[in-house]
Amino acid sequence: MPAPRVGLFATCLTDTFYPSTARAVVRLLERLGCDVDFPMDQTCCGQMHYNTGYREEARSLAAKYAKVFDGYDAIVAPSGSCGGMVREIHPELHGTSDAFARTYELSEFIVDVLGVTDVGAYFPHRVTYHPTCHSLRMLGVGDKPLALLRAVRGLDLAELPAADTCCGFGGTFAVKNADTSTAMLGDKMRNVLNTGAEVLCAGDNSCLMHIGGGLSRLRTGVRTVHLAEILASTEEEPWAATP
Amino acid sequence: MGSNPVTWLGSPVFPKAAKAALADTQLRRNLRKATHTIRDKRTRVVSELPDWEELRRAGEAIKDDVLSNLDTYLERIEAAVTARGGVVHWARDAREANEIVLRLAREAGTDEVVKVKSMATAEIGLNEALEAGGIRAIETDLAELIVQLGHDRPSHILVPAIHRNRSEIKEIFQREMAEKPVSDEPRELAEAARRHLRRKFLSAKVAVSGANFGVADTGSIVVVESEGNGRMCLTLPEVLITVMGIEKLVPTWQDLEVFLQLLPRSSTAERMNPYTSVWTGVTPGDGPQQFHLVLLDNGRTDALADRVGRQALRCIRCSACLNVCPVYERTGGQAYGSVYPGPIGAILSPQLVNDMHDKQAASLPYASSLCGACYEVCPVRINIPEVLVHLRAEAVEAKGRTPESVGMAALGWLFADARRYENAQKVGSLARHLAPSGRISSLPWPGSKWTSTRDVPTPPAESFRTWWRRNRG
Numbered sequence: 001m002p003a004p005r006v007g008l009f010a011t012c013l014t015d016t017f018y019p020s021t022a023r024a025v026v027r028l029l030e031r032l033g034c035d036v037d038f039p040m041d042q043t044c045c046g047q048m049h050y051n052t053g054y055r056e057e058a059r060s061l062a063a064k065y066a067k068v069f070d071g072y073d074a075i076v077a078p079s080g081s082c083g084g085m086v087r088e089i090h091p092e093l094h095g096t097s098d099a100f101a102r103t104y105e106l107s108e109f110i111v112d113v114l115g116v117t118d119v120g121a122y123f124p125h126r127v128t129y130h131p132t133c134h135s136l137r138m139l140g141v142g143d144k145p146l147a148l149l150r151a152v153r154g155l156d157l158a159e160l161p162a163a164d165t166c167c168g169f170g171g172t173f174a175v176k177n178a179d180t181s182t183a184m185l186g187d188k189m190r191n192v193l194n195t196g197a198e199v200l201c202a203g204d205n206s207c208l209m210h211i212g213g214g215l216s217r218l219r220t221g222v223r224t225v226h227l228a229e230i231l232a233s234t235e236e237e238p239w240a241a242t243p
Numbered sequence: 244m245g246s247n248p249v250t251w252l253g254s255p256v257f258p259k260a261a262k263a264a265l266a267d268t269q270l271r272r273n274l275r276k277a278t279h280t281i282r283d284k285r286t287r288v289v290s291e292l293p294d295w296e297e298l299r300r301a302g303e304a305i306k307d308d309v310l311s312n313l314d315t316y317l318e319r320i321e322a323a324v325t326a327r328g329g330v331v332h333w334a335r336d337a338r339e340a341n342e343i344v345l346r347l348a349r350e351a352g353t354d355e356v357v358k359v360k361s362m363a364t365a366e367i368g369l370n371e372a373l374e375a376g377g378i379r380a381i382e383t384d385l386a387e388l389i390v391q392l393g394h395d396r397p398s399h400i401l402v403p404a405i406h407r408n409r410s411e412i413k414e415i416f417q418r419e420m421a422e423k424p425v426s427d428e429p430r431e432l433a434e435a436a437r438r439h440l441r442r443k444f445l446s447a448k449v450a451v452s453g454a455n456f457g458v459a460d461t462g463s464i465v466v467v468e469s470e471g472n473g474r475m476c477l478t479l480p481e482v483l484i485t486v487m488g489i490e491k492l493v494p495t496w497q498d499l500e501v502f503l504q505l506l507p508r509s510s511t512a513e514r515m516n517p518y519t520s521v522w523t524g525v526t527p528g529d530g531p532q533q534f535h536l537v538l539l540d541n542g543r544t545d546a547l548a549d550r551v552g553r554q555a556l557r558c559i560r561c562s563a564c565l566n567v568c569p570v571y572e573r574t575g576g577q578a579y580g581s582v583y584p585g586p587i588g589a590i591l592s593p594q595l596v597n598d599m600h601d602k603q604a605a606s607l608p609y610a611s612s613l614c615g616a617c618y619e620v621c622p623v624r625i626n627i628p629e630v631l632v633h634l635r636a637e638a639v640e641a642k643g644r645t646p647e648s649v650g651m652a653a654l655g656w657l658f659a660d661a662r663r664y665e666n667a668q669k670v671g672s673l674a675r676h677l678a679p680s681g682r683i684s685s686l687p688w689p690g691s692k693w694t695s696t697r698d699v700p701t702p703p704a705e706s707f708r709t710w711w712r713r714n715r716g
Contacts, residue, residue: 010707012658016668017700019707038711043658049651051613053635057655064659137615166569170612175692177610179262182696183271183573184612213697216682242703 003035004113007072009065009103011082011205012044014226018205020242024232025078025106031232032114041068046093047085052172055093062086062094069099074113078228079204080105080135088138105135106228107144107203117147122235124154127225128197130188130211132204133166145203145227152230158195162187169210185214192222203227247604248337248367249542249595251396254580256606261574270406274575277405282566284512285620291514292504301501302623306557309459309492310547316459316492317538323462327524329534334486337367340539344369344451344484345376347535351482353378353448359466359473360384361453362400362560363486363539365582366595369451380451381443383472385436392419398576398584400562401510406575440472450476450531454487455559456502457536460495463523464536467506467516477520483531488539490547490556502559505622509561542595551633555591557623562587564617564627570610579607586617590630599634599641608634646689661708668706675701 006029010022022038029036046061065086069075077083083105090100110116129149135141149157168174168184175181188211192200200215202208205226212224225239233239254260264270289295309316321331334340344364348356356373358364358380370380370391382391389404390397393415397403404412413427416435424435452473456465464485466473477483493499507516525534547553565571565585576584580603581592589607596604608631611617617627639648657664674683682698685691693699705713 012664015707016671017702019703019705019710022707023710038708038715040708040712040716041661043661043664046658049655051632051635052647052651053608053632053637053639054648054651054655055636057651057658060655061658133612133614133616137619164616166612166614166616168569168612170614173609173612174697175689177258177261177570178692178695179258179265180570180573180610181612183265184569185696209700210697213693213699216698217684217696 003033004073006034006036006109007069007075008036008038009042009045009069009075009077009082009086010038011077011079013209014078014205017209018226021078021205021226021228024226024228025076028119028228028232029076032110032116032119034114037072039068045082045085045090047082047089048171050085050089050093058089059093062090065090066094066097066099069103070097072099072102074109075099075103076106076109077103078106078226079206080132080139080141081204081206083108084134084138105139105141105203107135107148108139108141110148110231111144118151119148119231121152121231121233122154123152123230123233123239125199126156126158126197127199127201127230128158128160128192128195129163130160130167130192130200130202130207131163132202132207135203136164141203148227148231149201153235155230158197160195161191163191167207167211169207171206174210181210182214185210189214189218189220193220198223199230200224201227201230247596247598247601249583249592250581250601250603254603256603257578257580257610258606260578260580261610264574264578269408270575271573273406273408274572277402278566278572281512285509285563285566288508288512288514292508298501298505299622299624302505302559303557305493305498305501306623309494310490310553310556313489313492313547316494317489319459320457320462320492320536321538323460324524324534324536325462327462329462329524329536332535332537334537334539334541336541340367340486340537340541341369341372343535343537344486345373345378347482347484348373348378348449349376351449351533355379355381355443355447356449356451357381357383357443357447357476357480358387359450359452359476360387360468361451361486362582363453363488364451365397367486367539367541369486381440381447383440383443383476384468385433385470385472388436388440389415392416396577397582399565400560400583400585400587402562406577444475444479447476447480449482449484450480451484451486452477454485454491455506456499457487457492458494458496458499459492461523463496463521465499466520467503468518468520469511469513469516471518474518474520477522478530480531482533482535483522484535484537486537486539488541489543506559506561509559509563509620509622542597545597546591546594549594552590552594552630554625555587555594555630557625558587558591559623561622563620563622567616567620568611569614569616570612574610579610586611586627586631587625590625590627590634593634599637605638605641608632608638665706665708668702668709672702672704672706675704
């Protein structure tokens with residue numbers, strides 16, 4: 001069977017602020033036998049525009065996405081939020097396209113398409129996992145990220161209380177309703193700290209930027225690490241914090 | 244403006260009202276405890292039904308049929324009610340509805356009416372209108388009574404006094420009741436309310452109710468409740484006036500089967516509500532001998548004209564969305580500035596107001612992080628996030644050119660071209676020189692709204708796409 005030709009949709013946030021996550025996706029998917037490409041014309045899924053009420057900007061970004069990612073066997077995004085935007089909202093904006101239907105969030109792609117749960121990862125830390133709202137409710141990824149994490153050697157998985165409650169990011173919600181957002185973040189951080197985990201893991205850098213921003217401000221010492229970076233980490237080449 | 248009848252006069256925009264609520268630690272404790280208790284219980288009782296998803300779809304389908312054929316069903320219920328000896332009145336807005344009720348109460352020669360808990364009458368401010376006309380309205384639902392005696396506003400659809408704990412309730416009762424409760428034991432408080440209300444039930448000549456459902460075929464009106472106080476109002480007085488939103492119809496008696504399963508489990512997390520009262524017109528010698536049905540529009544046909552927004556009219560007022568909403572849990576209901584709080588309020592109130600130039604109404608669709616928990620629990624599958632985003636687009640349009648719209652357009656321009664975007668990344672990455680610690684703790688406005696409580700990661704020296712170009716390109 002030829003290696004599936006996978007288009008990496010890095011998402012604008014990861015591309016700009018968390019390049020180590022996108023590099024981890026490349027490393028992980030290549031290790032799992034995929035032929036990974038990063039089409040350079042990609043930019044943003046338009047979710048922030050769409051969710052804030054700027055439909056026209058979102059519409060042209062959906063059109064751009066359909067063009068850029070046309071022809072790949074699968075398109076993988078390290079984000080349930082942007083993945084959900086593409087698969088569930090882009091068709092409404094631009095009409096159906098193979099590029100939309102073939103877009104997967106990372107854990108979905110690994111478990112459902114590649115049929116793997118043990119990706120040969122090694123990550124000797126106590127980790128707690130936050131299932132982000134859009135991966136949970138829009139894409140319905142369910143327990144797939146947890147199944148992947150449970151198979152990681154050395155990883156001590158701590159259950160996060162009230163895990164499925166929103167962290168309070170919500171895109172522009174975090175600035176339009178900054179006080180409410182912070183109250184939601186406060187409860188999320190308290191739950192994270194109660195687990196005793198060293199690392200908070202999620203499949204969305206947007207939520208991690210929000211929760212991590214709070215954890216950093218309070219000097220809690222808890223790190224936020226994207227699921228892709230944990231899964232890419234091996235004994236030979238362990239995860240290292242990037243500057 | 245604030246002159247619309249749906250939102251409370253003088254209510255601030257949501258972020259401002261929320262800020263005040265968030266500072267009230269007692270309120271937050273009360274809300275947290277109450278919402279978590281009821282939400283956990285809801286999950287348990289819903290999981291008992293293997294066909295819950297089918298029931299939701301059935302509820303959605305029935306309501307959509309009603310909304311698509313509302314004219315037919317309304318004429319049908321009018322005919323059925325009239326045939327059974329009732330009188331039907333049509334009210335375009337709050338003012339008309341209030342005038343009808345006031346006139347009917349006056350005609351009955353009373354200066355006091357007892358009330359069954361009703362969202363429709365709260366929406367139109369009936370109590371205040373009656374008061375202005377010299378007629379006292381007595382709320383008989385325990386939670387509504389607490390709100391009324393506390394000179395307070397409701398904060399939840401089902402549990403209007405959810406923001407109060409029992410010691411606060413004891414204080415209100417001690418201040419307002421003739422026979423005062425001696426402790427804050429729930430039994431003692433309930434007994435005090437019972438003594439207080441019994442006299443009212445026995446003397447009242449006129450009762451005013453809302454309706455959970457109106458059956459178009461038979462003209463039957465249905466009210467479900469937990470305490471039985473509603474049933475007292477529906478049986479003892481001589482005159483019964485029901486104010487019903489025109490969307491509350493179901494086509495046939497059989498359709499109730501679906502909703503009498505969906506509603507109690509979604510709202511009080513009970514398998515069956517304790518009291519289900521049904522009345523059809525007038526029955527000689529039994530119950531009220533005069534029955535008036537006021538069919539209330541008040542913005543509903545405007546909402547119906549909106550293809551995306553109209554699904555809000557499926558709402559059966561169960562309040563499951565409030566109980567799971569992380570925003571509602573922190574801010575409470577009064578921050579929404581209307582009798583309809585929480586996620587459903589955030590989509591229903593702006594539609595009933597139907598004026599996106601009203602700043603308070605326009606702030607409501609943004610009172611959500613779009614986490615989707617409300618849609619997941621809604622028994623009639625209202626896609627609340629979809630309507631929120633739809634109404635945000637209307638708000639943006641109404642506002643015209645703002646710093647935000649300029650910023651969004653600029654970002655759109657940047658994202659339209661990958662090279663342009665990459666150059667901007669390179670410029671942005673220079674910011675890391677300003678924050679050698681690897682985190683930025685203070686940004687200029689509007690970023691300051693983020694950094695008031697959260698750090699921002701410094702942009703890395705090299706974006707992913709630049710790395711890819713260097714290594715793989």
